[in-house]
Amino acid sequence: MVPSNILKSSKHMRQHIKDKTNLQHFIDISIRLTTEKNSSKLLDEILQVVMSIANSDAGSIYSITPNKQLKFETVINKSLNLYLGGTLGSPVDFPNIDLFIDGKPNETAIVAHSANSGEVINIPDVYDALPFDMSAARKMDARTGYRSESMLTIPLKDHEDDIIGVIQLINVKDAQNKNIPFSEELVTLIRSFASLGAISLTNSTLIKGMEDLFSTFAETIAMAIDEKSPHTGGHCKRVPALTLMLADAVHDINKGPLASFSMSEADRHELDIAGWLHDCGKIATPDHIMEKSTKLETIFDRIKYVDAKFEIISRDLKIAYQQKIICAMKLQKPIEVQQFERLLDTELKQLALDRALLQRVNVGGEFLGDAELEHIERIANKYQLVINDINTPLLSADEVENLTIRRGTLTEAEREVMKRHMDVTKNILDALPFPKHLSNVTEYALGHHEKLDGTGYPRGLTKEQMSVPARLMAITDIFEALSAVDRPYKKAKPVSECLFILGSMVAKNHLDADIFAIFIESQVYKNYINEYANPEQLDEVDFDNLPGYTPIS
Incomplete structure (x- = not known):
């Protein structure tokens, strides 16, 4: 017979090891909160860690949709070998759960009640969980041969104490692999991990909200310019699209001087924002200059x-x-x-x-x-x-x-006023507190009037001082202006003339020759014209005699 003091010591040792393991899990998850950008992946890991700590057989995480429903994000059931949602699982095809029915809180679904009330719900046996409606669980059990028993439902709260999701665990197991109720000690431990999940969701929501706000702000500036000047507003919408087309082509090229250039999705987003904001200073340009469609036009055509x-x-x-x-x-x-x-x-x-x-x-x-x-x-x-x-x-x-x-149609004085829109653009962008992942927006946006020989504006940069995205935006800005079909002061030029003008600027060391070659060989110009301009502009181009163009080798 083993002495009681040895049994007690062994029990303490197991508890110490368990506590140490739980603490390590907690530390690991806390560290990942500051490094993992994919909230779905992080939530998936939190659910699995919580299930491991609780020795739970099944678990789910729900998010709250804008129309007040609970949406299954991840569903795991070890006994049924079921893994849905998350980052690697099959799509969840379960219907959403209404938080409100006929304008009143849904009191029959456990997860809905937990989300509406903010209460932690710990049920020893779900089949006895009146007044909650467990018919769905019973039907699932009958279909799979599974037996749902103990259940723990924990609401996830954000920094403003609003409910942003729910974690639910089913069937905690004992050492003999039998279902047992969730102990209060275990509930407290799981709630601490659930709070990490709430932090992750909150951070993800706040970051996405800020991204959406800033993206919408950039597009709204273009809309404001559109109201002020429809043809310039169209320019503000088309330049981002053409810029990303060309950026993707430069990213995909596997030969030539720019073969090593690459962009992540975050880089593309940053460049897209720059495209939307590149002419934001035109909001301060006088209407009679921006809309001057003839030489004698002021308030009216003289x-x-x-x-x-x-x-x-x-x-x-x-x-x-x-x-x-x-x-x-x-x-x-x-x-x-x-x-x-x-x-x-x-x-x-x-x-x-x-x-x-x-x-x-x-x-x-x-x-x-x-x-x-x-x-x-x-x-x-x-x-x-x-x-x-x-x-x-x-x-x-x-x-x-x-x-x-x-x-x-502009005099030299009026051209100087027009050029000043870049100073206004710079002032606006310099005033915006861009986060780190958007820190290059200003440089990209201001690059579209720079020239590689340093004679451009507003900063007179040379090629060596400009990034690839800034240099390619200069090409897209000019091509869009040349090919635009909505300018009141000129007709849209055929592609051959547009490329000839671009090529002449390349030959004068105003535009990047390598990017210009990719623009041609990847047929970005053709795809853009087909989608955003008039396909009739696509005439024959004599590439053998096109200035500034050297085939990529």
Whole structure:
């Protein structure tokens, strides 16, 4: 017979080992809380550890859905060799459990009652657990031959004491593998581990909430710009899509100088946010500049005002010549009458030609050469009209300045105002307290107007100072602008012209040649046009003579 003191010592030793094991489990889970980003995996591990500590045969974890239902996240039953949900198990096909029925708390389902009341429910035998509805458990037992007996249900609370989920354990086993009730000591221990599960869910929910909030904020900025300027708003939506297309292509390439570049999902998310925010400063750009679709446009297109002045000049010409013709007729000089009529016809035709020229150049769709500029200056100096007995030039100095813009519709002063949107963008992004995993958003977003030779803005960076995502965003920003079908001041260009312009910028060391080659060879441009622009823009491209393009080797 073994002496009682030896039995007592052996019991203490087993308890010490058990306590040490439980403590180690607790420490391990606590450490993983700070390192594991996958909350589903962590919850799965917590459930298995809790089941191990309790020597429980089965267990489940539920989350609460937005529409107030309990959703099975993980279901484990050792005896039935059942593992559903979690990170490795088969999908859970059990129906959700309503927390409320007809507007009242669901008092019949144990997990629903625990979630609604916040109570820990410890039941020695679920078949005697009135008033709870155990019909589902009985049906499952009848179908599988299993016997659900002891059950422990623990609500999971977040930092604001709100219920965010439920852990449920079934059939705790004794040393002889028989079902026994959950002891109060065991309940206390399991609740401590359950609190770790609640912390995990809370952290996951808070992080996801912040991510969703920030992503929505970025998209809302684009929506605000869209309301201010529909064509620029479309640009803010399309650039992120094209940027990720090209980034994925660079990630997938397995040859050339960028073969080692790779992106995780977190990297893609960071780049996507940068894409949405890259033009956020345009929210401060004056409407009359951002929406300037013609050279003479301010609040309205002043070409109509110029047309009106042409009408006055035309009227004055007709009146002046008609007076001369009448005088000649009175003096019975038919030859002079014919001469005056021919002169009037000639001047009216020239007036119409000059008027047509100004109407054409006002659109800003083509580059103006020196000949056109000189012609505009001649028109400005040639015609005078009288308003309130004051001789007034046909074109004011401001109208001449705008009409003589060589390319586009903006004057140099207006271009400087437009460029300032990058300073505003920088100020906005610098003011945002980005978390570590979004720390590169500012660098990526500000890179789309930089040039590899350091002549870009707002910071004048060189290639060596720019990351790959920032350099590729410069290409996507320009290609989207060139191919866009919703710009009020220009027509969408065919792909061949878009690529030629990009290639010319590559040749001038403004854009990255390696990324440009991937853009072409991966056919990102073609996929983008098919999805976001007009497929009719996809014309033939002479890649052999495309500037800036060298095939990847």
